Amino acid sequence: MNHLNNSLLEGILVADPKRIDLSDAPDGCRLVKFDMASDRYYVDRGGKKAVETLFIAVQCWGSLGDRCIEKMSKGMTARVVGRLRLCRWQSSDGESRKSIELVADHVEFRRPR
Numbered sequence: 001m002n003h004l005n006n007s008l009l010e011g012i013l014v015a016d017p018k019r020i021d022l023s024d025a026p027d028g029c030r031l032v033k034f035d036m037a038s039d040r041y042y043v044d045r046g047g048k049k050a051v052e053t054l055f056i057a058v059q060c061w062g063s064l065g066d067r068c069i070e071k072m073s074k075g076m077t078a079r080v081v082g083r084l085r086l087c088r089w090q091s092s093d094g095e096s097r098k099s100i101e102l103v104a105d106h107v108e109f110r111r112p113r
Contacts, residue, residue, distance in 0.1 A: 005083045005084055006081070006082075006083060007081070007082060007083065007084055007102060008079065008080070008081050009038055009056060009102055010038060010077070010078070010079045010080075011036035011037050011038030011039070011054075011077070011078065012036065012037050012038075012076070012077055012078075013034055013035070013036055013072060013073065013074050013075060013077075013078060014035045014036065014055065014074065015034065015035055015074050016034070016072070016073050016074050017032050017033065017034040017065075017068045017069050017072050017073075018032065018033055018034065019031070019065070019069060020032065020033055029061075029062075030061065030062055030065050030066065031059060031060070031061055031065060032059075032060045032061075032064075032065030032066070032068050032069055033057060033058065033059055033060070034057075034058050034060075034072065035055060035056070035057050035058070036055070036056055036058055036078065036080070037053050037054070037055050038053070038054045038056070039051050039052070039053050039054075040052045040053075056100070056101070056102055057099065057101040057102070058080055058082070058101065058103075058104055059101055059102070059103045059104065060104045060107065061103070061104075064105075064106075064107060067107070068107060071109045072107075072109060076109065076110060076111070077110035077111070078107055078108060078109055078110060079107070079108040079110070080102055080104050080106070080107050080108075081104070081106040081107075082102045082103045082104040082105045082106070083102070083103050083105070084100050084101070084102060084103075085100070085101050085102075085103050086098060086099075086100055087099050087100070087101055
């Protein structure tokens, strides 16, 4: 049985989407990645307005990635629905690294602010 892993993120693209080369993958396998910033505004314990910004990487596969390359650019607002995925890798200095990325199932494009 699968557990629920579904996320909705709305934010601003911090850079243009980039196509990732998958030369060792089967034909037709295409990946596009972009980073988003999502702000959370709140009032802290001292009564001052504060903001917390989350930066998260988004993966778009296949035709969804193709549409993102065509329609999205830095500064645009987007809404992404997908699942969270843990990515692990080794850095150049041999350290184990990990990050969480959002694998998109659906992307809504918005006009730049």
